[in-house]
Amino acid sequence: MSQSSFERVLKEVQALPPEYVERLREVLNAPAATERQNGATRAPAREEARAQDAVREMARAASLRDFTADRQWLKEHCDEYAGQWVALKYSQLISHGPDLKAVYAAAKAAGHPDALLELVEPSDALPFIF
Numbered sequence: 001m002s003q004s005s006f007e008r009v010l011k012e013v014q015a016l017p018p019e020y021v022e023r024l025r026e027v028l029n030a031p032a033a034t035e036r037q038n039g040a041t042r043a044p045a046r047e048e049a050r051a052q053d054a055v056r057e058m059a060r061a062a063s064l065r066d067f068t069a070d071r072q073w074l075k076e077h078c079d080e081y082a083g084q085w086v087a088l089k090y091s092q093l094i095s096h097g098p099d100l101k102a103v104y105a106a107a108k109a110a111g112h113p114d115a116l117l118e119l120v121e122p123s124d125a126l127p128f129i130f
Contacts, residue, residue: 006051013055015113028056070116082122087115 069091087094087107094115095106107115
């Protein structure tokens with residue numbers, strides 16, 4: 001796997017929702033599957049094993065991110081951006097607008113595919129329960 005391919009995969013993993021990151025972690029932490037080729041057991045190549053280790057580390061780091069600053073930013077700016085989607089990372093506004101796909105595309109283009117995406121509700125919005 002080339003370095004550029006690895007970096008692309010890394011960015012995509014960082015952008016995954018938490019439930020997918022957890023599933024990825026489960027798959028990667030499972031015992032390595034061995035393949036049978038011509039009746040002989042073959043272990044994964046060293047490069048592949050290193051790539052798997054890097055992806056595991058990336059998934060672990062993504063799941064440990066602290067969203068406290070992002071939540072505080074939302075609290076402070078909820079009326080200003082009410083009804084819009086925002087992309088935040090460590091309380092920094094990356095992009096915003098009415099279209100989620102456009103907001104995500106702008107965040108990804110800015111180098112933040114793992115930004116928090118959230119629809120902002122006004123401070124006087126009633127709680128929603130379904």
